[in-house]
Amino acid sequence: MWDKPQLLIWIANLLTGLAILLLFYSLLFLTVHSPLFPVKRIKVDGELRHITREQLQYVIKNELKGTFFTLDLNKTRQDFEKLPWVRRVEVRRRWPDRLEVNIEEHRAVARWGSSALLNQYGEQFDAASNDALPVLEGPEGTERVMVEGLMRLSEVTSTLNKKPTQLWLSERRAWRFELDKQLIVEVGREDPIGRVERFVKAYPNSLALLQQPFEYIDLRYPNGFAVRLPDYVPAPPPKLDAEGRPIVVKPKALKASA
CATH class of the missing domain: 3.40.50.11690 (Cell division protein FtsQ/DivIB)
Structure with missing residues (x-):
């Protein structure tokens, strides 16, 4: 192999390329996980009638972990959806340091x-x-x-x-x-x-x-x-005579007084 300069050059170039790629990956990893890129602002939108500011602050303080690049948006969405009255949540990154959260409440x-x-x-x-x-x-x-x-x-x-x-x-x-x-x-x-x-x-x-x-x-x-009709009382049936005809009761005459 040592008497084949072209092969040696190809191997050297390959190792150099791998070293550069590894260096680039290391720099990218450090940049993504660097505390120099925190999420500084979180904007919450939505017509919120039942969800309180304290509930939102609790999720932001205790559940949101990571930098602008490493924050898991799917997990963040699920964390907000655990709150009562939350029906659906959309989460987006906005460069360079903002997170936008749109919340739809149940009605x-x-x-x-x-x-x-x-x-x-x-x-x-x-x-x-x-x-x-x-x-x-x-x-x-x-x-x-x-x-x-x-x-x-x-x-x-x-x-x-x-x-x-x-x-x-x-x-x-x-x-x-x-x-x-x-x-x-x-x-x-x-x-x-x-x-x-x-x-x-x-x-x-x-x-x-x-x-x-x-x-x-x-x-x-x-x-x-x-x-x-709970208070309905049917009228009593009319009295009939021997021939089956209704008996008509005549009103009593009133005596005139002098």
Whole structure:
């Protein structure tokens, strides 16, 4: 090999190239991990109503590790998404020392039984809320369908100045809901929104004219609905004579006084 100068030159060039490459990698490694490139500014954007400044500062102080180059953006996103009310997070680097964090909060529209909250997409999330939210109860996996039903139902019943406070969906996909925590409405399976729309249209000239309270309505009729009146007392049947005719009671004559 020693009598082949071309081969020796090629090996020398190869070793020189490897040395330069190793030196470049070492300089790059030192630069990337150098404390000379810290993340100095973190900008948090988003319409935040429930997430507090203290919660954000806790994540920034205790979870964000690394320099501008070494900070794990995926882990950073997951750290912020652990906070209650956080639905989605986007994290970006901005040269030379800034980190941009965009946070989307959940918007609670209902409670899923007593176990969780539901956002407008029908997604469950765990958070504390004192808001008076409608309660939805149904089979697992129907959260989105029920949220969509709640929103449509709220639109339809808004003309009555009443709000749905609870909504049920059975295993057979039969609907039932409660208005203002007072009135139970049985809807059934077939064309539920159509049935409610017909009920709302008929309400002003029917139930709204009643002089007594009612607590239950059944819309599962093809051409109408039934109502339960808790204080209703039917009139006694008229008395009949021997021939089956109603007995007419004549009023007593009043004596005139001098």
